[in-house]
Amino acid sequence: MFWSRAQLQTQAGASPADLEQGASPSPRRGSQLDGDIPVRRGRGAEARSADKPASGGNVDEGGRLEPSEKLTRHQLFYVLVLDGFGGMVLSGGVNFALAYVMYTTQDTVKSPIRLFQLPNTLAGDAAVTIIVQCILTWFVEKGLVAYDLSRRSVQPIGFIPKPTLPWQRRLFFLPASDTDIEDRPPSGIAAIIQQALRGFLLAVVGFVLLWPAGVGILTALGEPAGGDYTYADRWTPQIFKLILGGVLGLLTTPLMAAFWLIKAGWEGKSQRTVKA
Template sequence: MAKGAKNVLQTWWTNVSKPNFRETSEDGPGLPLSNYTTTERQTPPRGRLPDKRAPSSHLTLHQFLYIAGSHGIGALIISGGINFALAYAMYTTTDDPIRLWQFPNTLAGDTAVTVIVQCLMTWMIEMIIVNRDLRKGNIQPIGFISEPSSTQRLSRWARWFMLLDQSKQQRKRRGSAKRKALYVLAQVVRALLVAFVSFCILFGPSVGILTAVGSKVGAGGDWVYASRWAPEVFKLVLGGVLAVMTTPFFAMFWMVKCGWNGGIHEAVMINGNEYK
C-alpha cells in the first residue's frame, strides 16, 4: 500500500516538475501544455517571452521609441556619419575636379547612387534586425492597422507590396534555396521602388542646394566645389535625411506585416515552417 502510494507521488511529481513541451503548440513554440489535458495551456513563466507576441491594438510607447528612436534618430546619426566619412575619403584623395554634373567626380551622380545603395542596404538590414527583435519578443507587432483587402486595385497592390498572399502560401511549405533566392529578389524589387520614390523627392532639392553652394565656371559651364567641406556636409545631410525618410518606414513595414500574419515573424516566412 505504502509502496503504491509512493509510486503515485513520484509519477505526480515527475509530471509537475517536467512539463510536456511541444513545438507545434498553437500559443507559441516551447510553451508547456497542460499536464492533464491537451487543450489547456499553462501560463508562460515570468520573464520568458514567447516566440509569437500578440499584435498591439494601439501604438505603444515602446513601439514609438523603437521606430522613432533607434530606427529614426539612430539611423540618421549612423547613415549621416557613414556618408560623411565616405565623401571625405573619396573627395579629399582625388586630383580631379569635383563638379555637379561632369564625370569622374559628379555630385549629382553621387546623389543617385547614394539613394539606391542606401535604400537597398537599409531594407536588408532592417529585415534582419526587426524580424530578429520580433522573433525574440523584443518588440511587439503592430496590429491596429487594418489589413488591405483583395477587392480593390490599390488594396491588391498593397498586398503585393507587403507580400501577404505569398507569405501565407509559404507557411504551408518548407523553404528551399530557390524559394529563398526568389524571396531575396522580391525584397530587392521593393527596396528599388522605395529608392525610386526617394530619388524623385530628394534629387531636385539636392541639385538646387548644390547649385547654391557651388561656383559656376564660365557661361554655360558646370558647378565646381572644393574638396572640403561642401561635398562632405552635403553627403552627411543627404544620408541623414534619407535615413529618416526610409528606416522608420522599413521598421514599421515588418512590424505591420508581422501583425497581419498573426504575430508570426518573417524568418518563419522564409523557411516555410510554422515556427523557427
C-alpha cells in the first residue's frame, strides 16, 4: 500500500525525500499521470528520427539507402560532376603524364614519332589507350560506387525497370527471367574476365567515336614524311593524349557509375519484395 501510494505521489510531482518527511506533493503544471504518457512517446519518436540517415532516405537490409523513385539532384551531381568531370580531369592528367614520359625519354631521331608506323605510333597508342582506360576505369568505378553505396553517400537508382531481353539481362548480371533463381556470381579469374568484358564493350564504343576523329586531327598536325606523318617529342603527343583521355573519361565514366547504381536499385527492390 505504501509503495503504491509513493509511486502515485512521485509521479504527481513529489520527490522521495518529500515522501519520507511527510510533505505533500507539489503539483506540476499539466502533471496528470495520463498526460505523461504522450511526452515519453514523443521523446521516443525523436530518438527514432535521430537515427535516420542524414540524407533522409530509409536504409535496406544491406545497409544501403533505399532506391530512389526518380532521378535526384544528388544522383545527377554524383554521376555527371563527380564521375564525369572528375573522370575527365583524372584520366586526362594521367594520359598527359604517361605521354610525356613515353615520348621525351627516348631517341626520337632513331625512332621518330609517327602516326601509323611502329615503334612510336600515335594511332596505335590511341587505340591501346582507349581499351586499357575503359577496362581499368570499369574496375575502379565498380569499387568506388560499391563503397559510396555502403557509406550511404548516394542512393541507388530505382525507377528504371529491369530489362526483359536476354542479352540485356546477361549484360547486367541478371538471371534469364525474374522467376529464375539468380546464380552465384563467378569468382576468381572468371569474375575478372566477366567484368573486363563489360569494360571492353564500352571501349569498342569509345573507339568508334574517338579514334577516327583523333587520327583525322593528327593528320592535320603532323609533318608528311614517307607516306606517314611525324611529330616532335613535345607537345603534340602529350596534348593529344590529354584530350583523348579526358573526353573518353567524360563519356564513359558516368555510364559506368550509372550501371552500378541501377543494378543496386534492382537489388534493393528485390530485397524488399522478398522481405514482404
